[in-house]
Amino acid sequence: MTRYRELAPPPRTIMTPGPVEADPRVLRAMSYPMLGQFDPAFTALMNETMEMLRALFATANGWAYPVDGTSRSGLEAALAALIEPGERVLVPIFGRFGHLLHEIALRYGAEVSVIEQEWGRVFDPQQVIEAIDRVRPAVVALVHGETSTGQLQPLREIGAACRSRGVLLVVDAVATIGGVPVETDAWQLDAVVGGTQKCLSVPPGMAPLTYNDAAERKLLARRRIERGLRTPEGGEAQAARQIADAQAGMLPRERHIRSNYLDLSQLQDYWSPARLNHHTEMTSMLYGLREGVRLALEEGLAARHARHLLHGGALAAGLEAMGLQLYGERVSRLPVVACVRIPDGIDGEAVRALLLEQFGIEIASSFGPLKGMIWRIGTMGYSCSRRNVLLTLGALEAALLRHGLRLPAGEAVQTALQYYTRSEGI
Structure with missing residues (x-):
């Protein structure tokens, strides 16, 4: 009898720049x-x-x-x-x-x-x-x-x-x-x-x-140059010998493998x-x-692009209403990823862990010179929805309050809701 249980990954709301929810x-x-x-x-x-x-x-x-x-x-x-x-x-x-x-x-x-x-x-x-x-x-x-x-x-x-x-x-x-x-x-x-x-x-x-x-x-x-590596007469065995010769420097330089x-x-x-x-x-x-x-294609590419722009915009508006600062030039911002500066005095990894453990929401950290400086929150594909945006804003606000950051409670979600209202002409 196996000691391994049937696979049962925990449910997640994935708000990273990928992979996202299938x-x-x-x-x-x-x-x-x-x-x-x-x-x-x-x-x-x-x-x-x-x-x-x-x-x-x-x-x-x-x-x-x-x-x-x-x-x-x-x-x-x-x-x-x-x-x-x-x-x-x-x-x-x-x-x-x-x-x-x-x-x-x-x-x-x-x-x-x-x-x-x-x-x-x-x-x-x-x-x-x-x-x-x-x-x-x-x-x-x-x-x-x-x-x-x-x-x-x-x-x-x-x-x-x-x-x-x-x-x-x-x-x-x-x-x-x-x-x-x-x-x-x-x-x-x-x-x-x-x-x-x-x-x-x-x-x-x-x-x-x-x-x-x-x-x-x-x-x-390029293939014509390399044709000698795959000759019908010699088959795979001859090709293997030729490749070995090439690696030993025995083929002309132009036959790069x-x-x-x-x-x-x-x-x-x-x-x-x-x-x-x-x-x-x-x-x-x-x-x-x-x-x-x-x-x-069924959604329509123009409609799909508009959906990503809408929800990415609502997320960005909510983050700024929370008092957070978006990273990078606004005019060239990628609509499907919001990069957010981690507030001074806040442990970014602890906030990410709280979001995952308590809310089942995953956001991403960053790399290289931005490691520990920003979070990256994706609004991509199936994960790009009003529900996910509002849940993420509410959960992030709660996590930051839990870590002692003073912020205008409730403003993030209300601002995102207002963004949706304006965008839809309601």
Whole structure:
């Protein structure tokens, strides 16, 4: 008889920048029976998912599909496909996840140039354009919504500048897809990577992405260089020997070895009508992704973006009415994450623990230079609701009062209610 009990996670109201609460309809879809990866019923679901992802990313790109793995797998796959060793890559950094793009680019042999903005602000597009003209990179890698600082980077002018200069622009839209407008074609973005566990309210485990013809030409050119590693005559055994030789410095330098699992040239073969086997698709996760994207499209992207703006605005208004200070520039605030300065004399981790233990509400701390300075409260996807906003404001007020902070009791919830009334024209 096993000593382990049946799994029973405690109920939570998750108000972090991700992961957030999964939509119950997504969880229901993930419970459906398994299908084989080449079953016509399953490949039809793959095709539908690609079609829906094009709508989500606002693109006519031929390629829009998920990489199996958390959001970081999609970011790494895109950069690995589009960076040649020794190429110049520009990474504008205004928070933690810009540093991640920097690290990934370095790992794939890029000559990386960085420009940095003070945390809590974004770049004026002209700053990035001037850096592009100075560095002359082959690729620019840029975060759209930086959850570490609660800031949203404008992309339209940067996309136009990259396109006119023949520079590929790779965008991390993990925190924004499904909650904030992401206009892939209109903003002239070459490759965009999203996430499931934030505004789409799907469990973490897939990274939907899209890329255009220019990006595809580059990754296929890279595959032609590497074709010798996968010859039909030698099969996998010969490929393994060649890779071992490459690692020992016995292959030409230009045959730089990429990840097999994250190779977009092979993944797009798998998602093409040819269905060339690459890996075993994550059946249940694909069900969940398809349902999450279907729900976003059913709600309507404009209505969904408005919902996130409404509840993020109500939360911010309530926090300020409580006497708390929002961190970062207001004009570039990311609507789906409120960054809040922890009041002087307050133990931020103790407040978070009280919220979790007594109210079942989770908010997030922060990283790097902001660790211990701010809380981050998300309003994303299924978690983005009036109920959750009002509960969080009331619980945070109670927790701060419990920790001895003097504040205008009751003002936060009343202000949020008034915000909703004004916004709805009641």
